[in-house]
Amino acid sequence: MPGPVRYRVSGMRNLRANVARFLVIGLFVVFVLVPLYWVVITSIKPSSDYLTVPPVWFPAAPTMVHYTAALFSYRGLQGLINSLIVASAATVLSSVMGTMMAYSLARFNTGGQHLAFWVLSQRFLPPVAIILPIFLLFRSWHLYDTHFGLIVAYTFMTLPLSVWMMYAYFRQLPKSLEEAALVDGLSRWQAFWMVAVPLAAPGVAAAAVFVFIAVWTEFFFALILTSRYAFTLPTVFRAFLGFQGAQYGEACALATTSLVPSIILGMLVQRHLVRGLTLGALRG
């Protein structure tokens, strides 16, 4: 009976392939999750448990003391609020402007062949090369250490990213839908808002998540352009590494807190995220 035998061979092969696949995925998951676990667990460890050998995998007496210290003594809460303000505003501005710019580039070939690439090329500049002029400009324009200043800086920093993600997205949307809308009596502006943008929603969501995370984790600009008032969450972490030693518990408590908005955002848009990213990747 050759048939069943062949089935069994291919069944075995399938099984082996599946085991291999799960091993690879499992290893990757461990690689990603173990550091996260360590951060979360350290944030509730008493300081005596930080660096013991063998390591403490779960503290006998969990404590929330590092959270109160990080959020209040180290002004972590203020940093969190500042970060939320700056990141949300920059995300909205960058996504809206990026979507409109990308549409213009994709549909009207604005600026000829090279403008789209020129926009992207802004990302090639090392931040350190432009930080000094920006710092001086911000000082003279009274934007230094303000939310508004930081929002402006981050909007322009992330625009190339959102423009390019949306550019790739719009280019794969069929033109005939907007043409139908134009013939149907819509203006270009209406066709953009009522037809093109709703269809590009997955791309907008993906771009917005990227921009938010980029701004949320940005350290260098925040460090130079803010001090006591508009400082963001990443800059707070400096305080935990002093010459007297490291405040592991406080650092981990603040790190855990800072994960929350990204996770919520990711869950809100994850339905769109995969489609938005893959389409961009295929055409980009």
Place this chain on the structure above:
Amino acid sequence: MANVKISALHKRFGGVHAVRGIDLDIPDGEFTVLVGPSGCGKSTLLRTIAGLEDIDEGDIEIGGQVVNQMRPRDRDVAMVFQDYALYPHMTVAGNISLSLRARRMAKPEIEERVKRAAEMLGIGPLLGRYPRQLFGGQRQRVAIGRAIVRNPRVFLFDEPLSNLDAQLRDEMRSEIKRLHQEIATTMIYVTHDQIEAMTLADRIVLLRDGVIEQQGAPLDLFEQPASLFVAGFLGSPKMNFLTGRLERGPEGSAIRLGDSGPVLTLPRGRSPAAAEDARVILGLRPEHVGRAQASGPAEGMARIEAEIELIQPTGSRSYATFRLGGQPLVAELQAHDVSRPGERVAVDINLRRAALFNPETGRAL
């Protein structure tokens, strides 16, 4: 309702001259079909009328008004696209009503109009569905509904049936024709399918390489093609083209097929404008070539003997391929004809319906 007048229209895409000086006058209420092989400029011409392409030279008038610079939305034309172009994020009702909503029409009137359009097309029960939940034919109906709900001055169709399977295509074709009879608005329809062109059109405009090859009523183009190209494009199976030489005698003109093939005497009075011994192409439609009747050949018919090479039955009739002076000739036989390949039979050729062409210019003689 409006007429459409196009004068000396040119459109270039970079180095490609897609439309080369087209003059076309479409009267109000006429069903005009733009037909031609792919790349002939028919879709481009349609898109310039819609305002989706700018024009380089010439004028487009709709209802006596030059619309060259007018935006698509102000031209009051409706267009049905080849891929339907339904908005995937809107329901059928949303798709059909978008143009009315964009115009800020009152809600009750929108509902009334959508309902009427949906009833006309038999898509009433689908109004709450999304395009992805519809079949091809239903999508096409929605696309047409989106056009008729506005009562536009002109309808434009860009190969609307080419994505449908054969059976649905026949069905939708007759529906589009019925629609035109009901609303009697000017319609301009682009297709590469000569059957669609023949069945739908009041007037066919046959395009080739960006110019009009011939225009007129379908039967005029079919029976009096102005060129080899028109003759070959319309009709299925294709017209037979046989090359020969012109002979003149006391009886009138005749064509000798090939170098030593049979001589076919043209009907009296038919005297092509070509020199003695000039090369000509004789065009014969398969339906004008058939098995000889028992009585002798009628006036204007030529009778020859030839061997059947191939028989292709289609059900309603059969097509037999002969060889005449070294050239293939397809003839239409009755469906129940019992001839077999290899048989020699007598064939009557109706030369009164034959067309003659100049092989150098391709024009009719």
